[in-house]
Amino acid sequence: MITANLNYPTRTVLARRVLLTLLPTLALLARLASAAPLAPLKLPDFESLTGKATQSVNITLDSNLLGLAASFLDSDKPEDAAAKELIAGLQGVYVRSFTFDRDFAYSMTDVDAVRRQLVAPGWQRLVGVRSGKEKANVDIYISVDAGRANGLAIISSEPRQLTIVNIVGSIDLQKLHKLEGKFGIPKLQLEEGK
């Protein structure tokens, strides 16, 4: 069961500082990166979750499909152009998301196989937030090679939704920020990199 982490206020404060200071740095690093190739995470098939979920999202876009998708983005449209720019440095995008009709229909052990791959030295946990109010946990990991970010992983567990995102390649979060409000992407609270 996911519980509020109210007993560790410093952790949230630290997380906030990390978010506000490191993400622009990550964006800068990612922008500069000619990142070394990174293998995507080995995501389980999550058959048991697929059976329980009311909605499942299974997205696997390797570099070929990303290139194909990019060719169907219209550069004349600002939102498409921004998306095209964002995915220019990516080698893969992998998403598994499950939505359930009742709270905590899944177990965190379901994502243990993924978490076990997100370990140092290859991966670093950039942010780990625990919400008491929303009962949501979000962990953001980055993969760093030779001081350069070349991968991003997000594990988000909410009462009725479990989402795993793995982006391989140099993602620029500031460019993602530019997409806010487009394609239904929510307004991010990211601060512009300075």
Added chain:
Amino acid sequence: MSNDLDNDLRAALRPVDPGERFTQSVLARVATESTRSARAPKLHTTTLRWTSVALAISLVMGIVVAHQWQVRRTQRGLEARQQLIQALQLTGEKLDLAYRVVNDEQPTQSAAEPGA
């Protein structure tokens, strides 16, 4: 003298029946040649016609296959585009959730701190 020569020439050049055998031979040869000359263009035309048909079929099949490939590629491309947008949406949502949680928890944390 002149008359003798004339007579000799006339005798030598007089029409002589070549005989039935020669006639048959010539007629047979004429028949063969005419058949051959009539058959050759027909064969050529037939080959040309089939070649044209085969080429036309190949061309049509090539166009159909290319069209189907293009349709499949377009479908895959649009599907990939849709998936990409959905992936960006989910990524954006989760990053937003992280920020929201951090911002929302901040006052609660501060309030809870003295009692902690």
